Amino acid sequence: xxxxxxxxxxxxxxxxxxxxxxxxxxxxxxxxxxxxxxxxxxxxxxxxxxxxxxxxxxxxxxxxxxxxxxxxxxxxxxxxxxxxxxxxxxxxxxxxxxxxxxxxxxxxxxxxxxxxxxxxxxxxxxxxxxxxxxxxxxxxxx
Numbered sequence: 557x558x559x560x561x562x563x564x565x566x567x568x569x570x571x572x573x574x575x576x577x578x579x580x581x582x583x584x585x586x587x588x589x590x591x592x593x594x595x596x597x598x599x600x601x602x603x604x605x606x607x608x609x610x611x612x613x614x615x616x617x618x619x620x621x622x623x624x625x626x627x628x629x630x631x632x633x634x635x636x637x638x639x640x641x642x643x644x645x646x647x648x649x650x651x652x653x654x655x656x657x658x659x660x661x662x663x664x665x666x667x668x669x670x671x672x673x674x675x676x677x678x679x680x681x682x683x684x685x686x687x688x689x690x691x692x693x694x695x696x697x698x
């Protein structure tokens with residue numbers, strides 16, 4: 557909560573940047589070595605990606621309802637939850653479909669293509685952060 561209070565939507569931006577770095581690192585690893593990578597080779601990039609996801613997804617609800625009138629917070633939270641679930645389903649389906657469509661050219665190619673899609677989709681979301689409220693609601697500020 558302290559980081560959410562201090563950084564506001566900047567924490568979401570930083571989380572997205574960390575995801576991009578982690579996925580970019582994975583892309584470099586897979587492009588260079590294909591799928592013949594050990595767990596220990598992949599672990600730092602996957603950890604970094606997970607760290608970025610934690611910074612984003614744990615923060616979005618608190619920041620997104622920052623400008624919402626308290627009387628509308630319940631419906632706003634429900635709408636946000638539904639949109640997040642829908643987006644997660646569509647995103648997973650998209651990346652999985654791209655992966656399986658690309659497997660004819662080999663698993664390394666499929667993984668590279670999928671990571672490019674993940675990096676592109678994440679990069680597209682970065683400018684949307686500016687549309688979010690700057691800070692979390694006042695209840696989180698005190």
